[in-house]
Amino acid sequence: MKKGAAILEVEDLVKHFPSPAGSVKAVDGISFSILEGETLGMVGESGCGKSTTGKILIRLEDPTSGSAHFEGKDIFSIHKNDMKAFRRKVQIVFQDPFASLDPRMTVGEIIGEPLLVHNLVARKLMKPRIQELLKMVGLDATHADRYPHEFSGGQRQRIGIARALAVEPRLIICDEPVSALDVSIQAQIINLLKDLQRNHRLTYLFIAHDLAVVKHISDRICVMYLGKIVETANKRTLFDKPLHPYTKALLSSIPVPNPDRQEERILLEGDAPSPVSPPTGCRFHTRCAYAYDLCKYKEPPMLEYGDKHFCACHLLN
Amino acid sequence: MKKRKTIFSGAPRLLKVFARHRLGIVGLIALSAFIVIAVLAPVLVRFDPYTMDLEHAFVPAGSGGHLLGTDNFGRDTFSRLAYGARISLLIGIVVVTLAAVVGTILGLLSGYYGGWVDFTVMRLVEVFYSFPFLILVIAVMAILGPSIFNVMWVLGLVHWPSYARLVRGQVLSLRNIEFIQAAKTTGCSDSRIIFRHIMPNTITPIIVQATLGIPGAILSSAALGFLGFGVQQPTPEWGSMVNEGKDYILLNSDMILWPGLCIFLVVLSFNFIGDALRDTLDPRLSKQLK
Numbered sequence: 001m002k003k004g005a006a007i008l009e010v011e012d013l014v015k016h017f018p019s020p021a022g023s024v025k026a027v028d029g030i031s032f033s034i035l036e037g038e039t040l041g042m043v044g045e046s047g048c049g050k051s052t053t054g055k056i057l058i059r060l061e062d063p064t065s066g067s068a069h070f071e072g073k074d075i076f077s078i079h080k081n082d083m084k085a086f087r088r089k090v091q092i093v094f095q096d097p098f099a100s101l102d103p104r105m106t107v108g109e110i111i112g113e114p115l116l117v118h119n120l121v122a123r124k125l126m127k128p129r130i131q132e133l134l135k136m137v138g139l140d141a142t143h144a145d146r147y148p149h150e151f152s153g154g155q156r157q158r159i160g161i162a163r164a165l166a167v168e169p170r171l172i173i174c175d176e177p178v179s180a181l182d183v184s185i186q187a188q189i190i191n192l193l194k195d196l197q198r199n200h201r202l203t204y205l206f207i208a209h210d211l212a213v214v215k216h217i218s219d220r221i222c223v224m225y226l227g228k229i230v231e232t233a234n235k236r237t238l239f240d241k242p243l244h245p246y247t248k249a250l251l252s253s254i255p256v257p258n259p260d261r262q263e264e265r266i267l268l269e270g271d272a273p274s275p276v277s278p279p280t281g282c283r284f285h286t287r288c289a290y291a292y293d294l295c296k297y298k299e300p301p302m303l304e305y306g307d308k309h310f311c312a313c314h315l316l317n
Numbered sequence: 318m319k320k321r322k323t324i325f326s327g328a329p330r331l332l333k334v335f336a337r338h339r340l341g342i343v344g345l346i347a348l349s350a351f352i353v354i355a356v357l358a359p360v361l362v363r364f365d366p367y368t369m370d371l372e373h374a375f376v377p378a379g380s381g382g383h384l385l386g387t388d389n390f391g392r393d394t395f396s397r398l399a400y401g402a403r404i405s406l407l408i409g410i411v412v413v414t415l416a417a418v419v420g421t422i423l424g425l426l427s428g429y430y431g432g433w434v435d436f437t438v439m440r441l442v443e444v445f446y447s448f449p450f451l452i453l454v455i456a457v458m459a460i461l462g463p464s465i466f467n468v469m470w471v472l473g474l475v476h477w478p479s480y481a482r483l484v485r486g487q488v489l490s491l492r493n494i495e496f497i498q499a500a501k502t503t504g505c506s507d508s509r510i511i512f513r514h515i516m517p518n519t520i521t522p523i524i525v526q527a528t529l530g531i532p533g534a535i536l537s538s539a540a541l542g543f544l545g546f547g548v549q550q551p552t553p554e555w556g557s558m559v560n561e562g563k564d565y566i567l568l569n570s571d572m573i574l575w576p577g578l579c580i581f582l583v584v585l586s587f588n589f590i591g592d593a594l595r596d597t598l599d600p601r602l603s604k605q606l607k
Contacts, residue, residue: 058502087504100495104517104599114503163499 006033007171007203008057013066015052022276026052028227029066031302034171039197039204041214041235043250044224045272050207051095053224054175057205058092059083070171088118091164095176097156101148107134107159108144114166133162138192154185158192165196171203178213190217212254215239220308223247226275226283229302233309243311245288282314290315334597341593344586351583355402364393366400366553375569385575388558389565394575397553401576404548405535405555406583408469412534415473417527420480421519425511427481428488439485442478450475451544458546468538468547475537476530483526487519521595528591532584555580 015027027049034040042050055061057068059075068075070090078086094100101110111130115121121129131141137158148156157177164172174193178186194217196202208214214221215235222232223246231244242248249266268287273279279286285295292314300312335341354361363382370391378386378394385394427438457471491497492515500510539556541547548554555576562573 055498060498060501084504087502090502092499092502094495094499096495100499102496102500102514102518104514113500113505117504117506117509160499163503167504 005036007036008034008068008070008205010053010057010068011066013053013056013068014064015049015056015061016064019276025227025275025278027056027063028275028278030224030227030229032222032229032232034203034205035219036170036203037197037201038219039206039217041211041218041221042205042207042224043209043211043214043221046209047272047275048224049227049275050209050224051175054092054173054205054207058090058173059086060092084118088167089170090173091167091169091171092173092175093157093160093164093177096180097153097160098180100160101156103148105147106144107139107146107148107151110148110159111144111162111166114163118167120167129166133166136165136196137162138188152185153181154189157181157185157189161189161192161196165200168200169202171205174204174206176207176209179209186213187216193217210254211239211250215254223250226272226278228283228312229310230284230313231309231311233311234307237307237309241309243305243309243316244284244313245290245315246284282312335593338593338596340589341597344589344593347582348586348590351402351406351579351586354399355406358396358399358403362393362396362399364396366392366396367551368392375565375572378571386571388561388572389569392551394572397558398555398575398579401553401555401558402579404465404552405538405580408465408472408538408548408554409531409535409583411469412472412476412538413527413530415470416476416530416534417480417523419473420477420482421484421516421523423477424481424484425488425516425519428485429492429507429511429515435485438481442481445475445478451540454541455544455546458541463541463546463549465548465552468541472534472537472541476534479530480523480526483522484519487522488515491515491518517598520598524594524598525591528587528594531587532580535580535583 010033011031013027013030014025016023016025018024026047030049030053032040042053044050052061056063057075059078063076070086075086075090101107105113108127108130111133112126115126115129127144130144134141134143139155139158139162143151143155148159151159157180161177177193178189181189190213193204193206197204204217206214206217211221218235220232220234221238222229223238223244224230225246231238231242231247233243238247239251242251245266246268249268252266266289270287273283273286279296280299281297282288282291282295282300285291288295294314298314300314302310302312303316304310305316370387372391373381373383373387374389374391376383376387376391378384380386383393383395385398387393388397423438427435454471454475458467461467497510497514500514505513535556538547539554539559542549542554542557542560548557550557558576559573559580562570562576565572
């Protein structure tokens with residue numbers, strides 16, 4: 001698909017959560033943009049701030065500082081009255097398909113709610129539209145009268161996707177939409193998302209915690225570590241020529257279905273440091289096999305290495 | 318899609334589910350019987366509930382046309398229970414409805430909005446909890462005078478905090494669940510989120526609390542009656558009948574037995590109904606009740 005101009009531009013986004021132990025630096029100054037029609041994959045370990053980023057961009061959380069422009073408009077200064085218009089354009093698919101659907105509502109009511117709230121279709125056309133949405137995500141039209149608990153995880157995730165699609169959004173934030181699903185179902189959901197993207201000209205911010213999942217759907221990928229983006233590149237570039245040691249470690253953790261392949265796995269030692277008091281300098285230096293003195297006190301700048309390939313690492317200079 | 322968008326949409330289905338709950342049906346039948354007796358009291362009873370007949374005091378059940386005997390003043394026990402059912406059931410239902418509605422709304426607002434709303438409501442709850450309720454009630458009754466109407470609203474006032482706390486706790490645990498966040502990102506208004514998404518998911522404990530609260534309210538009004546601040550003598554009311562019977566418990570235990578039994582049966586019926594309603598209103602449980 002032809003990629004358009006930037007639909008979302010995020011500039012120096014920061015989110016610190018207050019906690020008794022000190023402020024948790026969940027997101028600590030990240031900048032990126034998403035082009036219209038593309039999928040930006042966002043990967044990182046649990047707690048690196050990727051989900052928080054998604055929640056901020058959909059305005060479920062308020063940022064500590066920074067800016068984000070969607071279609072040129074600052075999304076953090078949207079007036080209460082204009083919020084509904086924003087909600088029509090940006091949607092989210094949640095991680096946990098068991099928690100993201102109201103257990104007291106039928107599937108039809110769940111998918112119909114956005115139509116009702118935004119007054120999108122006449123009452124008479126509600127039912128056909130809901131059935132259409134169900135079919136769009138590969139469910140049966142008769143499922144509308146059932147309750148969420150009657151469905152499997154994958155089916156529930158499809159319902160969540162149908163709900164997001166109901167308003168015909170431009171951008172969908174997929175917050176680890178397949179992490180809670182069986183591997184065999186993951187592929188189905190990813191393929192569904194890809195098909196929908198093609199048919200409805202959607203843009204995705206696809207958040208996941210492993211590269212294998214984002215590989216199939218992303219055009220570009222950014223890798224997060226402890227509240228910072230460490231590397232951004234086109235998918236192909238990132239997989240073929242990763243620059244950051246953390247990206248390399250993540251890539252080596254992807255299982256390869258080839259028993260003869262003998263490649264050394266880069267194993268990261270220990271857990272990620274606490275985001276309450278992240279390491280000085282390069283945040284990754286405590287676990288990096290190549291770290292040297294400079295890494296301990298100077299934060300590496302984000303620099304471009306070749307075609308839109310950005311990386312923040314001292315080793316490259 | 319159901320046309321009406323309330324938790325009662327699909328009422329026929331709910332009735333079917335409820336019908337599968339045997340104890341719930343038993344409770345419903347028992348309670349209906351009491352309600353029928355209460356409503357038809359003037360037709361059903363042979364004796365006026367206020368007429369004293371000291372010559373026939375403490376008549377045993379069944380003799381002289383007195384179905385359940387007579388009390389210390391020779392008044393027909395069945396008549397007094399039938400008329401008492403009107404007052405006791407009314408007090409129980411009105412008090413709990415009042416308390417549940419006020420408590421639920423304040424609990425929803427407090428839990429959902431947090432901040433100063435939460436602070437104000439919760440301090441108010443604490444004031445009500447720490448204040449000895451009898452003193453409050455006696456003070457109000459002393460100023461406004463004892464009457465059934467005053468008993469009802471004062472008891473409602475006393476009981477709302479427990480609903481507010483219960484609901485607030487539920488809201489806090491629901492507030493960050495993804496389907497509430499999803500409602501927000503869908504663009505639902507606050508009132509829609511509160512009443513369409515949060516309230517239906519808190520209704521179960523409210524119903525349980527309310528069914529347990531009705532007998533509590535009946536007993537509270539009885540205690541007030543005993544102290545002379547509730548329903549006034551000679552108006553028949555189950556709670557005060559128990560209190561009257563207490564003085565004769567060794568001499569004639571029937572007098573305390575019958576109103577006590579009535580309270581017991583009504584309490585039990587409400588509990589059975591509450592159980593059945595809880596299961597019925599939860600789609601996850603109602604499916605298993607086949």
